[in-house]
Amino acid sequence: MDLIIKQTAIFKKMTIDYIINKYSLNCVKLCSKTPLYPCNIYEYKNMYIVNNFVLNQQYKLDLDTAKYSILHVCYKNLSYRNNLNQNVINKCVIESDYKRFISKNINYITKKYTNYINKYIWIIGRKYKNEKTLELENNSFLLPVFLESVSYVRKCNRKKNTKTYINDNVVYDDNVVLHQYRRRFLYTLKDYLGDVDFSYINQILSNSVCLDIEYANDIYDDFSNFPISNNSSCLFMIGVFDYKNTYKNFIASQLDKRNEGIVLETYLDYVHEKISNNGKIIIFHWSNADKIVLEKTLLRHPELYQFYNRHIINNIVYIDLLKVVKSTVFLNSYSLKYVLEKLLNIKYDTQCKNGLDAMCSIIYNDIEIKNSKTHKKLIDFETTNDIIQYNKLDTIYLYDIIKKFVN
Incomplete structure (x- = not known):
């Protein structure tokens, strides 16, 4: 902040x-x-x-x-x-x-x-x-x-929130969730899967990954040409977790277009290999932001965007797990942190508490690298390792939410 x-x-x-x-x-x-x-x-x-x-x-x-x-x-x-x-x-x-x-x-x-x-x-x-x-x-x-x-x-400023939320103060246990919400969750999930054969739900999940992207948006704009604000947005990390309990992250060495392209290329190779081995895959994410950021960033790299359109997009199904959960249970908030605490009794054990913390830390580290003109990389900072742990937990917890309702 x-x-x-x-x-x-x-x-x-x-x-x-x-x-x-x-x-x-x-x-x-x-x-x-x-x-x-x-x-x-x-x-x-x-x-x-x-x-x-x-x-x-x-x-x-x-x-x-x-x-x-x-x-x-x-x-x-x-x-x-x-x-x-x-x-x-x-x-x-x-x-x-x-x-x-x-x-x-x-x-x-x-x-x-x-x-x-x-x-x-x-x-x-x-x-x-x-x-x-x-x-x-x-x-x-x-x-x-x-x-x-x-x-x-x-x-x-004087208005009160009159919206009523159901079940917000309920202490959930496994039996309550499975009994009341499992069917609703599965039906909603089926709607988002489209033409994927839903009868093999466990097979579908075995061919899925959970995605979380860390992105430095334009909170650190360049004002050297004020009143023009020059955009400094940059994708710096993609984390994925699959059904084999395998976590991978692809992280940039610095915040610049070249390193951003390396992250994207490595990630696309990973997804393409999964498609080649298993056919169509499901990509779960929390809110539409990850998908939007990924595709917007790819536009800055025409060759990678062309590869994405030719080999990837028709062989993946994006599912916004936030929308599925919203259609399943009524809560006062749908931040991932709040949902985890309410449904799974889980709290984050990292210094980094949200995407904004991650973004600001990475920007600070990148400024230090550029000002010191050293050969340091973002991965060399202790705060970056904490962000990696935060990203890893985000992807694992998405999978935990799915298992809560499906298994």
């Missing part, structure tokens, strides 16, 4: 400096005695008040210049609902928990300046992705995007 905090601070400073320098503004700490002037930008945490004149100039809008807008600088990649169009204001898509986070910051501002504030909260993020076309724009200042009205977001 320290890495994200540092990157957030860098992005926030560059964003505000950009606005201040471009429009000759002064940054003033927000306080109750401070009068509002068009030449100032008022700061409170990661919220800012700026005269609408600035937004009109930056985004070719027509906002009331007698009023001001709240700007929220957000170290996230924002989705927006409209096509890229200078004449269209784009509605921002942000998770509800983040809306509540924003609302905590704006309460102070809106209580003192309600009559002056525009009804929208304008968001500045690193990159913008069209929710429909998935096109990505990496210029932080190209699109005007907004969140719902201030009053609406403030209400979000």
Whole structure:
């Protein structure tokens, strides 16, 4: 998390400096005695008040210049609902928990300046992705995007979760799970298997692997060309576990395209060999992220992507075990950690507790390698070995979940 905090601070400073320098503004700490002037930008945490004149100039809008807008600088990649169009204001898509986070910051501002504030909260993020076309724009200042009205977001902070979950507080034992949920699990699994002959379920499982991918996404963007954010996403590890209780991992020496390609090539050779020996195989994973990351990364390596399409894709069946479990039991959360604790009474015994921990640790290690200009590899770091253990447990536990319902 320290890495994200540092990157957030860098992005926030560059964003505000950009606005201040471009429009000759002064940054003033927000306080109750401070009068509002068009030449100032008022700061409170990661919220800012700026005269609408600035937004009109930056985004070719027509906002009331007698009023001001709240700007929220957000170290996230924002989705927006409209096509890229200078004449269209784009509605921002942000998770509800983040809306509540924003609302905590704006309460102070809106209580003192309600009559002056525009009804929208304008968001500045690193990159913008069209929710429909998935096109990505990496210029932080190209699109005007907004969140719902201030009053609406403030209400979000007061709303209570009224959704009812079944069986969340039940202490599960083998008999309860097998009796109540086994059939539901198997029927759901059958739906995802498609044309695979389900009558030989144990044979199917004997020809399957559990997959977990560790990926350094763009939380460590390069801002040397600000406001353009250069993508530094990189796949650094693929772990697999099969029915023979065999775990394998393929890990990059450094975070770069060449080493990423080596990991992908080794993994594809592994899968292709299994297909050659056993025919079609099942690949279990937790959430759709692993499949998306794998195929998105392959696009950066045309020869490997061509091999994947020609020899692999038609001989594997991806099954998102998260979707199967969601359709089987009702829980308050479906994070793998929570599901394991609830259903299998298992807790992780690693320093690395989640994918974000793994990602930040690997990025730190890679920075050290590049700065020291040594011949060190990622595998040489103690934290990397802990991440390998974390990845191994992830793949083994996926198989344990399957066995819980099937055997």
